[in-house]
Amino acid sequence: GQNIDQPTEMTATEGAIVQINCTYQTSGFNGLFWYQQHAGEAPTFLSYNVLDGLEEKGRFSSFLSRSKGYSYLLLKELQMKDSASYLCAASNTGFQKLVFGTGTRLLVSP
Amino acid sequence: EAGVTQFPSHSVIEKGQTVTLRCDPISGHDNLYWYRRVMGKEIKFLLHFVKESKQDESGMPNNRFLAERTGGTYSTLKVQPAELEDSGVYFCASSLGGLRGYTFGSGTRLTVV
Numbered sequence: 498g499q500n501i502d503q504p505t506e507m508t509a510t511e512g513a514i515v516q517i518n519c520t521y522q523t524s525g526f527n528g529l530f531w532y533q534q535h536a537g538e539a540p541t542f543l544s545y546n547v548l549d550g551l552e553e554k555g556r557f558s559s560f561l562s563r564s565k566g567y568s569y570l571l572l573k574e575l576q577m578k579d580s581a582s583y584l585c586a587a588s589n590t591g592f593q594k595l596v597f598g599t600g601t602r603l604l605v606s607p
Numbered sequence: 608e609a610g611v612t613q614f615p616s617h618s619v620i621e622k623g624q625t626v627t628l629r630c631d632p633i634s635g636h637d638n639l640y641w642y643r644r645v646m647g648k649e650i651k652f653l654l655h656f657v658k659e660s661k662q663d664e665s666g667m668p669n670n671r672f673l674a675e676r677t678g679g680t681y682s683t684l685k686v687q688p689a690e691l692e693d694s695g696v697y698f699c700a701s702s703l704g705g706l707r708g709y710t711f712g713s714g715t716r717l718t719v720v
Contacts, residue, residue: 539711
């Protein structure tokens, strides 16, 4: 079976840092994706981790620990436009499909 | 470069009717995927095309759902007859190969009443 867990909702203040955690239990795990989705829009790619460690891309960073089945997305210098849902998704070896968590709705307030 | 286009953006139909959703992938993308998100749940995989062939349709809920990809270009997903539990947002995605560069469309919100 496959299971992805992430918090349902988080709130943060403009300019702050927020960390969104994701734990996964999947068979034949290959890599871990993070997507951002604004209401009514397409999920857009943020990051992909296949090896352990931190991947930094501007204000956004993503971390993966394969041994712990754990990932997080770190958002720095939060802006109002970062209010969105953040989706954690795992890919399995040999497949080209993604298994998603339910998403974390982030609300950034002034 | 045009993105993945889905049509219609919204559809409201009565239980028992038929609905056809369309997806136009990014030009040149051989891989096309359908996903669905029902209210309050996670996005779930439905099926995967490579060109016109179904590579994996393990996520299709039942035989009321029929997906086609004519000539390896656009794809359609038909629901016949629609049931209340089919309501949700249907996403299409395409890629050149592998999971990098996996681009989603904005989705079709289907409401069955």
